[in-house]
Amino acid sequence: MTQSLPAVRAEPVRLGLMAPLTGLASLYARDIVHAAQVACAAVNAAGGVLGRPLELVVADDGTHPQTAVPAALDLAARGCVALIGNLMSNARIAVATQVAEPLGIPLLNFSFYEGSISGRHFFHFAALPNQQIDRMIPYMARRFGGKMFFAGHNYEWPRGSMAAAKASLARAGGEAVGEAYLGWEFSDVELDRLLGQLDRIGTDVFVPYFAGADQVRILTRLHELGLSGTLAVVMGHFDEVMAGQLRPEVRDGLFSCNTYFMSLPCPENQAFLRELQRLPEVDGLWPGGNGVATNFGAGVYVCVQAFVQAVERACATDATGLVAALERSRVLGPYGWVTMDAATHHAHVNTWLARCRRDGSFELLEHFGCQAPEIPRRYAERAKTPRQLMHTGRLPAQPHGLGAEELSHAMARLSHTALVACDEWGRIAAANSAAHALFGYPDGELPNLPLLELVPPHLRGTQIEHATRLLADHAAGHAAEISGMDALGYRRDGSFVPLLMSMRVASVGVTRAVIHTLVDMTDRKRLEDELRRRASHDALTGLPNRTLLFDRLGRALQRAQASGSPVAVLFIDLDGFKLVNDVHGHATGDLVLRTVADRLVACAQRGQTVARLAGDEFVVIIEHALDTEALGEQAGRILAELREPVYTDEATVALSACVGIAWGRRGHTDAEAVMQQADAAMYAAKQRGRDRWQAYSAPLRDAAQHRLRIARDLRGALDRSELSLLVQPIVTMADGRIIGGELLLRWARAIGEVGPAEFVPVAESTGEIVPIGAWVLRQACGAQARWRQAWGERAPYLAVNVSARQLAAAGLAAELRGWVSAAGADPRQMVVEVTETALMRDYEQAMFVVKDLAEQGMRIAVDDFGTGCSSLARLIEMPVTMVKVDRRFVRDIAASEACRTVTTAVLGMARTLGLEAVAEGVESEAQRDHLVANGCTMAQGYLFGRPMDPDAFVDTVAAQIAAAQP
Secondary structure (H helix, E strand, O other), X not given: OEEEOOOOOOOOEEXXXXXXOOOOOHHHHHHHHHHHHHHHHHHHHOOOEOOEOEEEEEEEOOOOHHHHHHHHHXXXXXXXXXXXXXXXXXXXXXXXXXHHHHHOOOEEEOOOOOOXXXXXXXXXXXXXXXXXXXXXXXXXXXXXXXXXXXXXXXXXXXXXXXXXXXXXXXXXXXXXXXXXXXXXXXXXXXXXXXXXXXXXXXXXXXXXXXXXXXXHHHHHHHHHOOOOOOOEEEEOOOOHHHHHOOOHHHHOOOEEEEOOOOOOOOXXXXXXXXXXXXXXXXXXXXXXXXXXXXXHHHXXXXXXXXXXXXHHHHOOOOHHHHHHHHOOOEEEEOOEEEEEEOOOOEEEEEEEEEEEOOOOOEEEEEEEEEEOOOOOHHHHHHHHOOOOOOOOOOOOOOOOOOOHHHHHHHHHOOOOOEEEEEOOOOXXXXXXXXXXXXXXXXXXXXXXXXXXXXXXXXXXXXHHXXXXXXXXXXXXXXXXXEEEEEEEEEOOOOEEEEEEEEEEEEEEOOEEEEEEEEEEOHHHHHHHHHHHHHHHEOOOOOOEOHHHHHHHHHHHHHHHHHHOOOEEEEEEEEOOHHHHHHHHOHHHHHHHHHHHHXXXXXXXXXXXXXXXXXXXXXXXXXXXOOOHHHHHHHHHHHHHHHHOOEEOOOOEEOOOEEEEEEEEOOOOOOHHHHHHHHHHHHHHHHHOOOOEEEEOOHHHHHHHHHHHHHHHHXXXXXXXXXXXXXXXXXXXXXXXXXXXXXXXXXXXXXXXXXXHHHHHHHHHHHOOHHHHHHHHHHHHHHHHHHHHHHHHHHOOEEEEEOOHHHHXXXXXXXHHHHHHHHHOOOXXXXXXXXXXXXXXXXXXXXXXXXXXXXXXXXXXXXXXXXXXXXXXXXXXXXXXXXXXXXXXXXXXXXXXXXHHHHHHHHHHHHHHHOOEEEEOOOOOHHHHHHHHHOOOOEEOOOOOOOOEOHHHHHHHHHXXXXXXXX
């Protein structure tokens, strides 16, 4: 499709414009054509060019290389002495290398791009990454945070731009938390999978590099998923046209950096907009009308100005004169002065950063000034390569003397492997069908095309080096082969394809050929990417796992070291989650964990990383943390969110959690230490009960250090004979008769006695409780055997505590059977006390152990009953014969109606189930009277007897038995 402005006089100077009238970027067609029409009209109104009219010939480049190259060739055939284009980088590269350079026709570029093109006839009048990306990335990092996620189409512009953006971010001290590329026709599923990562990995700023309509699609979906309010979005190609494709609530607050916005106040822009508004089809300027201008249109206007200036300066339209004149271009356009750099053929330009308003107009935030062009390092070597070696245009067919028939037969034998053979000058001599399919060319189109057309622009210099070295080795009689090299291919549509490439030089006829064997590695690379993702992310929730968590925390602490801004960690641990799995099953447990992850992500603010540490433990990393009050508010929101039940088809699961808060400040770069502090704070919160938060503090630090000292000294306490046992009588409340005794562990450390409330939890957490518990059980068996020998059937029973860690240890029941037998104890007179929390921690293991113990004749008592979160149904399934009413309820019976209610309920339940009940911690007559009134017959506590030395207990029982004898 072509359009032409009618010539007003004979023999016009024809200028070709390649606009995306169709395809992915077609939303910019009107903007580009209108700007060109305004510029040409101004030229002709001033008398034309060299006294001749300027005729604009517009062709549709179709957005992609396969349509852009024919359009450019058609414009050249129609007498255009220069070309303006293209919007899409892949189309621009193809036109520059396949048309502009081979035909010697100047190509003036109006669109910002990655900087990949180096050619005698190519001139760039828009922004390079250093003029645009290197300005916007540090700005956004300073304002919103340095954790950025980059995503775009899989072709040169997004890849080259992201490479520049990541380098700029690294210089700014930031971190690329994600990078993703999608194909031209990505699905909704692929899109949601990409966007679903953003709020799960602590993204501060999202930087999308998608072309045209796909960028609109990305931004719309980002808003639909509720993500646009949780992170900042910045682009180098968001403008008034794209804003017009979005709803007001979607475009509001989006950031963009470029050479031009309609809101620029300079007089040149105002004049340009006035002329735009005069076009017949324009009913007003955006946002009130359909007259829209963007950096693309303004760039086209500048290109027309520069072309006319060059023709006037050269006094001719031949390519040689035009190139020389274009190298000296300096024009004043809608975005200020634009001055060409003769060495690089890229211009000095102004850039601005702006934010889109709700009405679609742009608020200018920062003017970065007029910046000199810098070719990115990614393409620097390409720019230095002699241009004759970089020549990539299609060459006329010539006889190669390569034995083409022989090559074709050889390739046919390997029809499933892509094979490309080229001559010593890099021209493709033969390629099989697999190669054509791999690179997206119809059969027969690859021969006579330079091999470099199949290589991404930034790797073409490297490809030349490989071929040159192989040919030199072959000439010297050495092996000339490279095997199994990772490479990238460049498809006809501009997209990249990962390859495994081998190269070898072969003599064919009278000359030599470089034969390339190519294997498509797309599936393998996709698998490798997935494996890398799984290595750093939790499979169940999609959150960062422990590995990525510590990496992110370490980086955050390094940034805090530089900035002085503190980092906070919230350590979240669910209350009694083990019970959820035991009661409702692991499928429900997994659903609960996924729900918790979603709720934590919803509670997180911009840039906060939510991770799953292990099991039911989650962590939130907060950079630039405020004070304890603000962190406490966020912890409170988390607790409130988690407090909401999780509903499943089978059950309603109640949740709660505890949160520990710790800080990493300047001078604190040890991620492990900060996590330990957060863990200690969470532990302190749990010690105070469920559903609460605790900040790490000096007292907590002292307590943690105290626990460390206890753990250190507890090791070897048995060997040093520092541990001992006491026995507290258990009596019938009716007459005070001793019917049993509970063994109580004591520790007399060298520097002073340590209470069991201090050292038992430490022993449990370190595992030291297992050997200590085994020693206690052996002592219990010996004591019961002695009581049995002394008093026979009249001997009191002996109660001994078993911890959760002991229950989880393999072989406990078998070991206890052996100790009972060796000592000669009566298992029927032994009671094993286990807390209800310990029983529920690993229900299956606990059930296995207590059943074995019950079968041996021992009685099972549930200790501290009523303080845990056990399922009554699960307890009934176990061979429990006794419950112990916790001292916390007994202590406050007189003052607390709630404690009286709980105590009465526990005793009533025990009576209904036929279980014995023992009240702990009875110290007053009032407590005893209430318990007796509610049917409790057995108790222990200071009212009846303090813990005593085993010998004293034996003497007390002996006196009781003697007194009872007639």
